[in-house]
Amino acid sequence: MIRGIKGVKDLLPEETPRWRFIEETARRWADRYGFHEIRIPIFEVTTLFARSIGASTDIVEKEMYTFQDRDGSSLTLRPEGTAGTVRAYIEHNRAAVPVPQKYFYFGPMFRHERPQAGRLRQFHQFGVESLGMADPRADVEVIALLWRILSNLGLQGLTLEINNLGYPADRDSYRPHLVTYLRQYESSLCANCQRRIEANPLRVLDCKVPECRAMTETAPRLADSLSEAAQAYFTGVLHGLDVIHIPYSLNHRLVRGLDYYNLTTFEVTATNLGAQNAVGAGGRYDGLVETLSGPPTPAIGFAVGLERIAMLLPESALRTTAANVVVYIAAFGDQGSGVGLSALEDLRASGIPAVSDFRSSTLKSHLRQADRLACGFTLILGDDEVQKGTAILRNMVTKSQYDLPLSSLPVAIQPLLRSS
RNA sequence: GUGGGUGUAGCUCAGUUGGUUAGAGCGCCGGAUUGUGGAUCCGGAGGUCGCGGGUUCGAAACCCGUCAUCCACCCCA
CATH class of the missing domain: 3.40.50.800 (Anticodon-binding domain)
Structure with a gap:
């Protein structure tokens, strides 16, 4: 018997109705918020992902499905949707279109990971990207859309966490302080974090090992090193969320795994999801378009995992819409x-x-x-x-x-x- | 990549210190009802015990290997 590939699942007719329900809900809300669908390829030139996600990230280092095309060029199955969307934005010179470019997409993503609850090798995301607006209200709009979709689906036990990563210059000035602190207690950190001190010290803040958490509790905070501009921007975002009654909690440890984020980052987690408890996450990535040789373009977006939403979706949400008489x-x-x-x-x-x-x-x-x-x-x-x-x-x-x-x-x- | 759990009928699972022909519930097929579904009763079909080797008079069970799957680490949606 020929079996499906490890970590790649079939969706049988019994389960597709809940997926359609999720997709239709997301579409409806995206439409209300003025986002338009974009459909991009599921494979791209490898360097696109290496340059956008970050060459030293786990995704790029060991999780990509990369293969050689017949002409020898290196291609990769997309591990996420932002890189391709930004590539398309630049390639089609969407910066010249005189209205905000707000996109949403659906589709399969591919990462070579060990499968477990809520984690597959081919998984599906719904994501949005809002390009061109450097205004806290753009952040609020994107976060609100995420929250509305998840709430409207009837998901329980959700928490929206938010943090301010500041500008790259802020992190540059903060990093030495953090490294100096971590070095003092290096021996009491887990092996992983000892390695991270050099590679990516900010991630130590996100470590779940109790000893590391205790250690970083008293570490210098990025928030204290942020420039006035970054603080003012973040205050604007929080104020906006307050105004439209989106509940959030600040989490100064929240560090995203992709290199391109700056300023606002956020994540929605769920209880009852097992170890992989992030339902959706995103943030601002003002530098990415330029990194990929496009014009300076502020941007913010998020992605949600559809498998994880499907796991959380209560049966009652699938109200039996008066089925057609057959x-x-x-x-x-x-x-x-x-x-x-x-x-x-x-x-x-x-x-x-x-x-x-x-x-x-x-x-x-x-x-x-x-x-x-x-x-x-x-x-x-x-x-x-x-x-x-x-x-x-x-x-x-x-x-x-x-x-x-x-x-x-x-x-x-x-x-x-x-x-x- | 690392660690642990689990692989027995279509599904969910029993299976005693190794001992006759491997069981149950649900499902399926047929009959009671030769042209009227669901409920009930009766009957029936269906299993290389994941795979390969080993130990033994004898293995679903014990040992080794292997594959699959689930969960966790890691990482992330």
């Missing part, structure tokens, strides 16, 4: 089978959903299938009916039956379906 065609016998095929087609042509199971040859098995398929009505069509030029419509709930003329089936059936 007619089951129970056609059997030499003549009934043939007439049944045209009855199916006639109903469908007039907009009535109709199904049948062609394996069934007796009325009994047909009715059983109609029941399993939860069809509201069954059209019984055997040789006797064909002789009389009629068909019997059975209401599967009330069990009442009506004789209908075969010659005008769709017309005769309509009012009976509606009255149910």
